[in-house]
Amino acid sequence: MSPHGSSAPRFRRPAPLYASVAEAIPGEPDPAASSDLAHDSARALLDGVFHSSDAEVVERVVALAAEDGLTDLAALWSGAPATSLPGALWRLYVLHTWSQTSGDDMVRRYRAGSRTVPGLRYLSGFAEPPDVDQVHRSMDEILRGAFTGDLGLALRRAGAVAMIVAHGTAHLADEDADDDRTLQAERLLSTGEDLTAAGRHAEAGQLD
Template sequence: MNEPARHHRPVRRADLTTLLDGLSATEPFGREEVAEATAAAVISHGRSGQSDSLVDLADRVGLQTLAELWRDSEPDTLAGALWALYLLRTWCQTNGEEVTRLWRAGRPLAPADEVVAGVADFADPQAILSLAESVLSGAYRGDFAVALERAAAFFRIVSLGRIERADDGPDGDRARELASRNAAVAAGLTAAARRWRAAPLD
């Protein structure tokens, strides 16, 4: 028997901000539940085929709104993975030159990850932004696990680029700290991809 069609409510700014109203008084466990529930709702809505692309969700509701919902989630969770994807897009929008320099420094050190990420051969800020947007588009229109793996590959290369460009001294220490964070996000996204393949929402 065919299941009746499910109707998905639009993801509106009001829907997300209403959820935020009570978060300050919510216990950590409750916050995790809210984060995962909202991430699952966004993914289900975006992949329903009944909506416009949610690539620009951060533009529509504000990155800070998504940060309050998802920033504290581990990157191997659905909420943490979505946060990483939207943060990556915003980073590529606002700091494209820096991201491009890090990518160019790191990609010779990880040729397999370069192929997985799928940045154009001549990487410039526009190509880097196109990668971030195609990853988000793929998360909603294609294989979500593949999108996460592409983002993970990108973060690994950026991590290597930071290390490659790091100098001695305080600035170098900061670069290595950020490289470690990028590598941790990459590992989390890879784990999230495995989890999705084991139990997808759709």
């Protein structure tokens, strides 16, 4: 899903939040067991952070996908349905990781898209026009909010960001006649729609 961006800065990978979860990802697990593990680990992560009063735990969750941590999350969650908790968290982490490693690219696409779909700007919560630091802060805030605040709202905000960036990517693709960007726009739009749908499920108490 992630578009190509500028070279990524190096992050220090955080210590695993749940060692028992990390140890339970050997080679090719049974599909049913994989589904159970995806849902159980996502719920354990969400509940563990929500009920924690330790600010360091929250920051470790925000940094969970730094470096090859995203690979670990992919093994757990990438195959889950979009409107399930692990599927929604996977899409949220992928979008957040891209924003952190390719902030300049995301800003350019966001600015191009915000002219096309101005109604989504208010839900995204981004400053207008955003700079890279503001994008990093806002995406951190969205990710924190998913674990410590209103999960449904956080997912819908992330969905709005993805859809704005998708429209911006499509606009830039038209300018450059770039087929690769057109495919990226389609994937981003799909991600935005998935996150928005997951947010609605969360608000209805149906995201599991």
